[in-house]
Amino acid sequence: MHLCNMYALVDCNNFYASCERIFKPELIGKPIVVLSNNDGCVIARSNEAKPYVPMGAVAFKYREVFKKNNIYVFSSNYALYADMSNRVMRILNQFTPEIEIYSIDEAFLNFTGLETLNLEQYSLQIIKKVNQWTKIPVSIGIAPTKALTKIANKIAKKFPNRTKNTYTIDNEEKRIKALKWTKIEDVWGIGRQFSKKLFLLNVKTAYDFTLLSDSFVQKEFSIVGLRLKRELEGKSVLKLEKTENKKNIATTRSFKNDIIEYNQIKERITTFACSCAEKLRKQNSYCNSLTVFIYTNNFKNKQKQYRKSVHLKLPFATNSNITLSKFAVKGLQTIFKNGYAFKKAGVILHDIHLKTHKQLNLFENENPKHEKLMQIMDKINHKLGEHKIKLASQNLEKTWIMKQEKLSNKYTTSWNELLTVK
DNA sequence: TCTGGGGTCCTAGGACCC
């Protein structure tokens, strides 16, 4: 194991549930679950709720369980979670110059150059500061490779009392012990399919996996598997990645009720395209192609099924609501079929480039008025809150409000919903 | 009553060219 570079993985504990608790301290120590869009299924649980509710549980089926065990239920409040995430990440950034924001609740830190410090003490400081400033509890795993920090983090979480929420793998003995303790299906990068395959080979732990030959791993699990093996062996091959602009941008939704009519789907697709366009402008980019898809409800197997997607190349790079929704609807027309009950649809943008790389098309170009128009639209929407200005083809009555019965306030991002102190 | 949403990377195979 080479200890010349050390990494840390900082992971917020039960992030969404922890966010909900910040402004309701009376819920500390109480079971909480957070639901997906449309209050469909459980996507986060506090530790106290975990024994009663599995991840992904369908909410309505668990209504009795929630009630019986006094479990507090929240609709997801992404505005709050995103803002809290930003706050946590800003604090982490103070502890090391190099950080990779891996997800809304996780970041890898590069501890290289900090060898003179006691890294475990250092991470205790991080935990303390994040907690003081945001009330979010975090766990930290430290190791010479990213894959091993994931495992160290899991150990820290599993034994909070013994580890004080931070665990370090910094010698062979600890590495082997940790790998033998880690079930193969819990390894970062080993999902359902790979687990199944490995189980047949009698590979049950991360340690067993490292005993396979390189050539076999490469053959069966491609270069991805081989890299993972290296990482578990303590040889770092995955470096921190710069948080660059998105390469794909998607807006997709399941509908609360099935949609049968073309015009209703068309309105949804228009709105999704506009939402994508907005995200695109936020990162100052343009896209050159897009995908539109529509699905019937996959879970209702008695129902007539239809799932289709279409990929469209655009004649010129654009980030205009008008252009993108026009082409998205064009795509929809080619795949829509009467007589089906649609449950889900979406728009995905690809071929994304920065403003400076925008290529001019010889024959066909964007109406130059769009750029200015979009700027004004973004400005007004930003100022007045959610989507006061829309395209005429979108539904101005906003009939598509999600089912969100248990939504908490946007305490940190909306002036109207600040916490009132008595 | 009804099952989330948004990403990344890799590979195989087809189209096309010489």
Next chain:
DNA sequence: TCTGGGGTCCTAGGACCC
């Protein structure tokens, strides 16, 4: 009429992540 090999580019789909 039959038969090549090698290379590139692109895309769909499958695996994974949170």
